[in-house]
Amino acid sequence: MTTVDPVTPVLTKRWLSPRSWSIQTYEQLEGYTAVRKALAVTPEQVVQVVKDSGLRGRGGAGFPSGLKWSFMPPNEDKPHYLVINADEGEPGTCKDIPLMMADPHSLIEGCIIASYAMRSHHCFIYVRGEALHCIRRLNQAVAEAKAAGYLGTNVFGSGFDIEITVHAGAGAYICGEETALLDSLEGRRGQPRLKPPFPAAAGLYAAPTTVNNVETIASVPYIINGGSDWFRKMGTEKSPGPKIYSISGHVEKPGQYEAPLGTTLRQLLEMAGGMKDGIPLKFWTPGGSSTPMFTTEHLDVALDFEGAAAAGSMLGTTAVQVFNETVSVPWAVMKWTQFYKHESCGKCTPCREGTYWLVQILERMVAGNGTEEDIDTLLDVCDNVIGRSFCALGDGAVSPIQSGIKYFRDEFLALCQRNREKNRKPALAGAN
Amino acid sequence: MTTSGPGQTYGGSTVGSEPTHQSTVDDSREAAVASVLPEAQTQKLVAEVVEDLSVFDGIVERAQAIIARYPQSRSALLPMLHLVQSVQGYVSHAGIQFCARELKLADAEVSAVATFYTMYKRKPCGEHLVSVCTNTLCAALGGDDIYAKLRDHLGEPGKPLGHEETAGTPGEPGSITIEHAECLAACDLGPVLQVNYEFYDNQTPEKAVELVDALRRGEKPAPTRGAPLSDFKDVSLQLAGFFERESDVDGPSQATETLAGAQLASDRGWTAPTMPESVAFPELEKK
Numbered sequence: 001m002t003t004v005d006p007v008t009p010v011l012t013k014r015w016l017s018p019r020s021w022s023i024q025t026y027e028q029l030e031g032y033t034a035v036r037k038a039l040a041v042t043p044e045q046v047v048q049v050v051k052d053s054g055l056r057g058r059g060g061a062g063f064p065s066g067l068k069w070s071f072m073p074p075n076e077d078k079p080h081y082l083v084i085n086a087d088e089g090e091p092g093t094c095k096d097i098p099l100m101m102a103d104p105h106s107l108i109e110g111c112i113i114a115s116y117a118m119r120s121h122h123c124f125i126y127v128r129g130e131a132l133h134c135i136r137r138l139n140q141a142v143a144e145a146k147a148a149g150y151l152g153t154n155v156f157g158s159g160f161d162i163e164i165t166v167h168a169g170a171g172a173y174i175c176g177e178e179t180a181l182l183d184s185l186e187g188r189r190g191q192p193r194l195k196p197p198f199p200a201a202a203g204l205y206a207a208p209t210t211v212n213n214v215e216t217i218a219s220v221p222y223i224i225n226g227g228s229d230w231f232r233k234m235g236t237e238k239s240p241g242p243k244i245y246s247i248s249g250h251v252e253k254p255g256q257y258e259a260p261l262g263t264t265l266r267q268l269l270e271m272a273g274g275m276k277d278g279i280p281l282k283f284w285t286p287g288g289s290s291t292p293m294f295t296t297e298h299l300d301v302a303l304d305f306e307g308a309a310a311a312g313s314m315l316g317t318t319a320v321q322v323f324n325e326t327v328s329v330p331w332a333v334m335k336w337t338q339f340y341k342h343e344s345c346g347k348c349t350p351c352r353e354g355t356y357w358l359v360q361i362l363e364r365m366v367a368g369n370g371t372e373e374d375i376d377t378l379l380d381v382c383d384n385v386i387g388r389s390f391c392a393l394g395d396g397a398v399s400p401i402q403s404g405i406k407y408f409r410d411e412f413l414a415l416c417q418r419n420r421e422k423n424r425k426p427a428l429a430g431a432n
Numbered sequence: 433m434t435t436s437g438p439g440q441t442y443g444g445s446t447v448g449s450e451p452t453h454q455s456t457v458d459d460s461r462e463a464a465v466a467s468v469l470p471e472a473q474t475q476k477l478v479a480e481v482v483e484d485l486s487v488f489d490g491i492v493e494r495a496q497a498i499i500a501r502y503p504q505s506r507s508a509l510l511p512m513l514h515l516v517q518s519v520q521g522y523v524s525h526a527g528i529q530f531c532a533r534e535l536k537l538a539d540a541e542v543s544a545v546a547t548f549y550t551m552y553k554r555k556p557c558g559e560h561l562v563s564v565c566t567n568t569l570c571a572a573l574g575g576d577d578i579y580a581k582l583r584d585h586l587g588e589p590g591k592p593l594g595h596e597e598t599a600g601t602p603g604e605p606g607s608i609t610i611e612h613a614e615c616l617a618a619c620d621l622g623p624v625l626q627v628n629y630e631f632y633d634n635q636t637p638e639k640a641v642e643l644v645d646a647l648r649r650g651e652k653p654a655p656t657r658g659a660p661l662s663d664f665k666d667v668s669l670q671l672a673g674f675f676e677r678e679s680d681v682d683g684p685s686q687a688t689e690t691l692a693g694a695q696l697a698s699d700r701g702w703t704a705p706t707m708p709e710s711v712a713f714p715e716l717e718k719k
Binding site: 004005006007008009010012013015016019020021037041042044045046048049052079088089090091092093094096097098101102122128129130131132133135136137139140165166167168169170171172173184185186187188189190205222225226227229230233234242244245246247248249250253254255256257258259271272289319321323327332335336339342343345 | 501502503504506507508509510511513514535544545548549550551552563566567568569571572573613614615616617618619620621622626628629630631657658659667670671672673675678680681682683685686688689690691692693694695696697698700702703704705707708711713714715716
């Protein structure tokens, strides 16, 4: 493989341009050229290019996107829907919101191409409510695209009709789970559905539906323009392409760095100017709080889907949260657990009850009232939540706890010191 | 909604429709006798309260416009709850009845949704809503200190303001509701807070105090990223999908952090591999 630059702006290449969010800027910089090409071939050919590119879902799970698209039925007995998951809220994750603010038209163009490939004529972009500025820009982008003839009926005389609706959520992390998102979009409480049936069989309004992440769909126009071989020049064999790594926390220059998949934290830290004030690294997440934490041992782990998994974590959303030596691991774990407890939708018992009790144990420990048995209790509760919850929120909730105890058990033990001393039996005078 | 009397069916089920020993008892009288509350009070609990919905007369057309966006009307519920919030600054019982009426849903169905999502406020909100991220990363960078400082600063001596509590009279100019928020997806700019969902990045307790003091004086300091500040009711209207100022779109967003990677690449001359001139689509066998 030829060498590729450490930073590879593809999705982020227009971000430095003035008014990068306007259709004028987008069109000046190759915008809406891919959609013309895609609409000139068959939907199957578009799906094939995406399959060949090896594009994998950027929302955390990494499912092959082309394969997911091919699950949509070839007939149109029922309307087909494309739903964009723009409900970014995984702690540490902050890539989709800057993308939608800086370059909303790349998402819109991706939506048109993906809808065409899946024979959908109505696409919904479900945006997190708190991301108001993105919602504004997306609305404007849809209006501009409509005025320019990219949206509406019979786009470019192709006979293809497409409409996009921007939908604001209302503050619920669980709606990032695709079936909860669909329930929410149907005007209900956002609670996950039992699968199967999968959304491709019965999704929005029980019709065939594909739910894709923002970054996934925004990648599509580039794949159409550059081709699958070009896309595969970046990244690894099984995790091809560029990816926006969001580096936050105790580094000199936090921010969005678009680099080939497989980049390591050591390389990312170099780009981000190193650790802030030179205070050494202690722990970090590769892709949000739901991905088990890493330590200084993992500086050279390739951050792609395979590399992160082989090292005992997950790539997640490439939300690299960096914490230095000043941060207590049990405290951080407690804060994350409070988050999961707050966001547990309450549908299933292991997650609802598990997070409720986990928080109380952790709060007690952090307050200095822990006992060594608390650590076992934590792990025992975790075992009863992971793999037993209705959706992945439960699995995510135990990740920080299990990995925190795995790498930093000493810190949890230190919180038990006070009780250990209190319970120590005084030595009898003259007993030895 | 109707209340089921003795021997009637519940929710369309035939279970319990046969006469039972209970059907000989007048349920309502028994309930009144069994309660420790005076009869007038128990009556209030079971009687349907019909609110005056005239306050929403001005948004009926907008409600219908929202419904028209979706293949099925119920999908309009989330934006419609934002819409009623734009009128009253919260989702009142009247607001719930309005949504139920427009969407032909039961009040309980709307209520169930309104209570699930944190952005729907069940108490009148201040002119401004200040949301401080206290999730782990922001908290480690100072978010907890910012929230604690604002609680003290906006509360009474010895009685800090609580989550979703308001300093000043809700709805009046200069009133501020505060809340601790979960991750606001701006971690590279942490610690962050939002006022009416516009971003104020890289905050400190001192900056946050200055900001809320300015809000109380009726000023509207510009956000780091977002449109010029308006108020909670106005942004609720935008969340319902109604945008009245085109210039809002051009509010700033190009933070140094957002552009860090793109800028670094530009400085160092780093690029993605060049795309080929033209690419042929894969030929597929005709089925």
